Structure formats: C-alpha cells, structure tokens
Amino acid sequence: MSDCNSCSVCPASSALDRMGINVGKYDYVVALAGNPNTGKSSVFNAITGLRQHTGNWPGKTVSRAEGGYRFKGNRYKLVDLPGTYSLLSAAQDEEIARNFILFGRPDCTVVVTDATCLERNLNLALQVLEISAKVVVCVNLMDEAKRKGIEIDARALGRDLGVPVVLTSARTGDGLSALLRSIEEIVTGEITPEPHRVLRDGPFQHAVSELIPMIEEIAPGLPNARWVAMRLLDGDHRVRQALYTGELTQIAAEQKAYKETVPMNITYGSEE
C-alpha cells in the first residue's frame, strides 16, 4: 500500500491523465457516494486534479460536482455527490445523491467509506449493493485509521461484500491507482461482482421479483425497478404518488438527458 501517483516512474500513474473539467466526450460515468465527511471530495480532487472545496465537516458538498480523467485510454466522467447516510431519506442534498445513484445509471458507483468507523458506513454500502451490482467500495482515511491503531482486512471485506474493495488515503494519494484499476474492471465487465444482499431468500425477495416486471411494464427503461419495488413494499407514499404522476419516469429521463447532453461544468460546493 505505498503506491504514489505523483511519482513519474510509476507505471500506474502514467496511465492516469487528469482532465479537470475538460471532460468532453467520455466512455463511462462513475459516481462517488458515501456518508458525509468520508473524504469523497478529496478522492474526487486527487483523481481529477480539480480543486473542489474540501472541509472537515459533514454537509459541505451540497450540489454535485463533475470532473473527468482518462485511465488506460478510456475517458471517465466522475460525479462527486453530496454525502448521505441512507437511500431512504428526504433532505434536498441527500436527494441529489439518491436520484443520481438510482436513476443516473452510473457505470460504476464508488462508495467511499471511513475506515475509522467502517461499521456505520457499511449501512449505506449495503443499501447501494441492494440496488446495484456495479459497485466498488473504497475504504478511505486509512492514514487516520492507522494512527488510531485500526487495520482493515480488504480481502475479507471484499469477499463478504462481493465487490472489489480498495484501501485508500486520498490526501496522500495512497491506493488511488488501485481504485482506478478496480473501477476499470467493473465498467469493462472484466469481473462480475456478486453483491451481498440482505434477506437473500424468503418472502421479501419473492415479492420483489414479482413486482419488478410489473414496474418495468409501467415505466419502461426505468433503471432500478428493484428499488421501486422495495419502496412500494415498504409503503412509501411518495413513490406511489410518483408512479401515478409519471414523476419517476420523468426523473429517470432527466438524469439520462443530463448524462447525454449537458456540457461538463464544475459546480463548486458552496458557490454558484
């Protein structure tokens, strides 16, 4: 774990080409999600070479920021999302994150977690795994964890979660090239993850599988019918309402349109 991407001799770093905000055309979209204050913006800055404002307090990023990079010939668009504790919540900044993960069809979602309080962070990671398989779990802030005498067994974690796990310290750049490599493996389909699903068997999963085709019939092309089915089974009134009014399809269409047409521009966290 001592790869440094600023070192010009290192082959991994020469494969990375920071593109800043000049993304232009891109091949893949990668979303950065995670609990507040886990260093998503630091990861974003380290990869894109941008200077998205970072700060040591939860809730700093209120809107999403986008940047790009090139890795081994492929162009990526990286989307930094506001921190969120759960995909079930209602605050506006969290909704931005939720809508993008659910309906923005990222080619890969990187869940950035805090190594010093992994257990709490895994709640969101498991929720994301519940709805998507194209996930990389990035255990960040390893430098801080080491100072606190915490080690993470990435191999065991990866086996349990069923997706690639990478240990990083975004501020020093440790582990970032491994992260880029894992993202590449997911987007190109080099590896097929088998994400951990809670309540694997039983009536709940049966009910979900029964509803999914019905949802797909009503809203064709809606990504994450699985999430919608789960919310319906949970009795979420807003999702019921959204199905009636066609709002869900609209959100999905908006996220798709955004992905396809809007020029790359960076939105700094606190200034508009």
Add this chain to the structure above:
Amino acid sequence: MNTPTNPTEALLARAQELRRTLGSNFRDELVEAIYTDAQTIADRAVIRSGSGKFDFDQRIDRLLTSPILGLPLMILVLAVVFWVTIAGANVPSQMLMTGLFWIENAGSSLFERLNAPWWLTGFVWHGVYRGLAWVVAVMLPPMAIFFPMFTILEDLGYLPRVAFNLDRLFGKAGAHGKQVLTMSMGFGCNAAGVIACRTIDSPRERLIAILTNNFVPCNGRWPTLILLATVFIAAAFPPKAASVAAAGSVVMVAVIGVLFTLIISGILSRTVLRGTPSAFTLELPPYRRPSLMRILYTSFIDRTMFVLWRAVVFSAPAGGLIWLLANITISGQPLALYLTDWLEPLGHAIGLDGVIVLAFIIAVPANEIVVPTILMLYLGNTMMTEEFSSSNDWRSLFVGEHDWTLLTAINLMIFSLLHNPCSTTIYTIWKETGSAKWTAFGALMPLALGLVVTFLIAQAWYLFT
C-alpha cells in the same frame, strides 16, 4: 400528467397485498438485517490494536464542548482570530495605501502631461482607479489573514463542535442545530451560507436559516467593522490594550448578530413558521491535521481572490459613479451634494449622516465598498495628498472634518450588521426559496430592524448628550 392506467392500479394493489403478507414489522426486519450484516462484516474486516489517540480526541472534545466552558472557549477562539487579524492587517494596509495612491498621483500627472481632458483624468484616476485602490487597500490585508485562520479551524474540525455548543440555544429558538454550520459559511459569504441551508431537511427550519443568515457579518462587512473598531474603539483605550479592545468590540458585534439570529428565529418559529425543532444527528468528525498547501489554496484562491475579485468588479463602476456624482453640477452644486443633503435627515435620525446612507445605497451590489465609498464622497475631487498612516489620520478626517462621534461609529457598526443583504444574497434567497414573498421579507426585515435599532440608539444618545 397521465391518468392512472390499469397496470399502475394493478401494481399498487398487488404491492399492497404483498405488503400485508410480509407483515407490518418487515421494514424493521430489513433495517435490522442491514445493521446486523454491517456489524458482522465490519467485525470480520476490522482489526483493532489499542491506541491512545482516540482518548486524546475525546479529552479535547470534553473540554471544547463542555456545557460550562464550551461557549466561553468559542468566543475566546473568535476573539483571538480577530485580534490577530486587526493587529496584523494594520501595517500592510498602510503600505498598500501609500503604494496605490502614489500610482494614482503618478497616473493622473502623466495624463495631464499628455494633455488629456480633465474629465478623462478625473474619471479614470480619481474615479474608477481610486475606487479600486480603496477596496484593495482596505480589504486585502484583513482577508489574507482572516481566511487562512478560518480555513485552519474548518479543517481541524472545529465548526461542528461550535454547532454542538449552540444547538441547545437554537433548539430553544425553534430552529435547527445545523443552522450554526450555515451561519459559519455566512461568515465567509452570506450567499454561500444561504446555499448551505440545503443541508437542513425540514422546509420550515431551512427557511428560518435562510432568512436569518444575513445576521452574520460576511467578509464584505468585516473590513468596515475592523476599521471602525481600530479608529474609534481602540483609540479610547491605552495603546497596549488598543488592539485587544478593537478585537473585543468586533466580537461583540458578532455576538450581537448571533443574538439577533436567535431572537428572529424564535419569533419566526412562534408566529408565521410555527413548529417544533426536528431532531438530527451531527457527527463530530475526528480532529484532522490541516494540510498546508490546501489551506493556502482554499484561503487565497477560493476565498480571498474570489471575494476580492467580486469587490473589484463592483468597486470600479462604483468609483466611476461616485466621481460623476461629485463632478456633474446643477446650478453650481455637485449632484452628490443634492443626494446627501436629501438623505441627511434620515441619516441624522439614525445617528449617521447623508453620506453614509448614500454609501450603503451605492453598496447594495457589494457590502465591501461601503467604507471606500464614504471616503471617496468625503474626499471629493481632492488629490490623495493626505496620508493615512495611522488611525489618528483617519480620526482627523472623520471627527475633525465630518463631525463623527462615538455614536456614528457605534451605529455604523450596528447598521452594517443589520441591513439588507447584498444583491447577490437577495438573488440567492430568491433562487433557493423560489418565493418572491420570502425574498422580499429576507431583504426588508433586516433593513427595518437596522433602522429601528439605530434610531433608538441615536434618539437615546441625543437625549442624554
């Protein structure tokens, strides 16, 4: 909007049915399953070896967030930050002023030698350029000192502790504890503070936070406060205590701002925006060692230069406008004089004067230019021969030539805390609330409050002196 189609009805009906078969505690089951799995997986992956670092963090937290010492320590930290800013900004400000006004004089004499028309020389050098020079000289040094210190506090993780300390007070006012974080952003820029209110999920509490954000003085107003504190408050103390007294008075203004935030939040949540404060969890992040390069980058490029650039953009046209007002004459009197004479009664009633009121009107686009505008209006068309190398020179201009008293200084400080937000912030409030009514309220309520408070202070002052 589509009319409900049969498949939708069928889906929802089936979902309801399945829901019943799953039982009412299925949601708890799912959440519990996620928690249990998270715990098992984390237990297998995390290897802990005992360390003292964690205890150290907690020991500091016990002190900084203690119910008794938390608030005084916070005010002390704020006071130290201002004291360093005031003590450190003095000398570079004077050097900048000397240098920049030397350029003005050199530039205008060059124009004269080239036989440029007098109005061109005046407009360019004594108007546009002078406006720029004042803004840079008055604003740059305090910002270049204040912002790095603020960024260090932010990076260390102190801001959430402040929110924790003030949460009880904000709860009593019916407001959200996260409002403190949005206020901290307001210290930098109120427009940024208003945007930061998105982190508050309850619409009622979010609106309260947006409407009261203006009660935290933004960096456009710090230079005004610091200058007045240095020239008037510090002068009333012996030299050794002067900068401490000046810092203390600036902290006082900040505390008054917080008090008004609490009072107005309380009034709003008991009248038009009734409701109970919602509970929320706030993580206290670990203390992190700030990275030097990042602090320099954030505080100079993102903050100082961003703010300075904005001030420069607004001060150049303002400088030109002021020069025109001072040089376009109607029946032998400059236009500016008509305006200030007309505003004089209002100014006097609130303990200020017509020039100061006009300066606040010209400075609606950017609060940064209040003091430079006052100076330009006072100095009129004169060459910059006057030296401003010590606070005595400022005093002789304000007190000696324009009859300022301690009342003028106090009320100017209060009025710069309590008045309408700048146009950028007003626009941001409109964008964030989407309501013309609340935008108007957010703009006019602080102005009305400022007028009432300064009026009462002035009348009391006139009564007793």
